[in-house]
Amino acid sequence: MPNVRAKPTLRRRRLGGALKGFRGKAGLTIEAAAMKMGWDNGKLSRIENAKAHVWPREIAPLLKVYGVEDPAIVTALEELARNAGRQGWWQTYGDVISGVYQDYMFLESDAAGIRVYCPSLIHGLLQTIGYARGVISATAITRSPDEVAALAEVRQARQAVLTRPGNPLKVWAVIHEAALRQQFPAQPSVMPAQLQRLLDLSEMTNVDIQVMPLDASPHPGLNGPFDIVSFSGPWPTVVNLENLRGGFFMEGDDVAVFEAAFDRTVAAALPVDVSRETIKKIMEGTQQ
Structure with a gap:
């Protein structure tokens, strides 16, 4: 299923920024990380730039590629991915x-x-x-x-x-x-x-x-x-x-x-x- 273009909400920006930070700490380029996930480069780039959804089920495998397996971090990012597109009452x-x-x-x-x-x-x-x-x-x-x-x-x-x-x-x-x-x-x-x-x-x-x-x-x-x-x-x-x-x-x-x-x-x-x-x-x- 193609990754759906998404509105760059604040939660999605924070999620993309966190994933980009973990990738950087792992010393991986977008190309290398995407290849390990079996993704095209554009998908990972769009996720990091808050222009595409990332599914909660994709968070743990992606973090594992980055060497991050702390359950607290995995759970926090999965929760943010789950709620990234949620509308606030104030909207x-x-x-x-x-x-x-x-x-x-x-x-x-x-x-x-x-x-x-x-x-x-x-x-x-x-x-x-x-x-x-x-x-x-x-x-x-x-x-x-x-x-x-x-x-x-x-x-x-x-x-x-x-x-x-x-x-x-x-x-x-x-x-x-x-x-x-x-x-x-x-x-x-x-x-x-x-x-x-x-x-x-x-x-x-x-x-x-x-x-x-x-x-x-x-x-x-x-x-x-x-x-x-x-x-x-x-x-x-x-x-x-x-x-x-x-x-x-x-x-x-x-x-x-x-x-x-x-x-x-x-x-x-x-x-x-x-x-x-x-x-x-x-x-x-x-x-x-």
């Missing part, structure tokens, strides 16, 4: 969310843990619907009211990863105190509800929230917000950076810099228990 919002944002949600849905530093906004995974609408309408300056509402719905739906059965996403968030003191004059109930949401989330075993106080010592987070997304199995950690025009991902050696930056940022923040008390005091001050 029904494809007319209002960018391709990069969709890719980020694929990463988020596959992730084991996310570490985030939030200097000015509360992270999307922790937002109430009211807060989401308020900040999106203020920051997404080119969006219509209907698009703002749709984007807020997306942020709410993303939060299902926090309570998914068996393997809820682990979130470690450092939020600057300034973000907790944000005001919505036209909707004074927004921030009390948002702060209560943070307190509720902080009681979950898979969520840690720390507050960066206004009088904190200088720390690497002063350079801006970032997300560090980590995975189970053989998948490399990814850093997500955002700005007014969207976001972009970083992998490889750059990740270690952000991991070290997060550790130093955490050290400058309040401990988890003190952070909870700080959020409570700020909430009491915002209630009318």
Whole structure:
């Protein structure tokens, strides 16, 4: 059966990249690897470039050619091959969310843990619907009211990863105190509800929230917000950076810099228990 041309989804790109990496470590050319598998060169090239399907049953034999027989790696790549073409629920919002944002949600849905530093906004995974609408309408300056509402719905739906059965996403968030003191004059109930949401989330075993106080010592987070997304199995950690025009991902050696930056940022923040008390005091001050 000829290999079917496939849309280069993020999962398919990650799978192709992993297979290419293992081939490289084995010191094999595409021609040599394809010959060992009984494939034509074009099929393997298309798989590595995320332009063709690879069947789950083909993963173990291909990895064996590369000298990789670790059951954990084989299982992880078979699972990714099985789900590479699966559509995410967010693709029904494809007319209002960018391709990069969709890719980020694929990463988020596959992730084991996310570490985030939030200097000015509360992270999307922790937002109430009211807060989401308020900040999106203020920051997404080119969006219509209907698009703002749709984007807020997306942020709410993303939060299902926090309570998914068996393997809820682990979130470690450092939020600057300034973000907790944000005001919505036209909707004074927004921030009390948002702060209560943070307190509720902080009681979950898979969520840690720390507050960066206004009088904190200088720390690497002063350079801006970032997300560090980590995975189970053989998948490399990814850093997500955002700005007014969207976001972009970083992998490889750059990740270690952000991991070290997060550790130093955490050290400058309040401990988890003190952070909870700080959020409570700020909430009491915002209630009318």
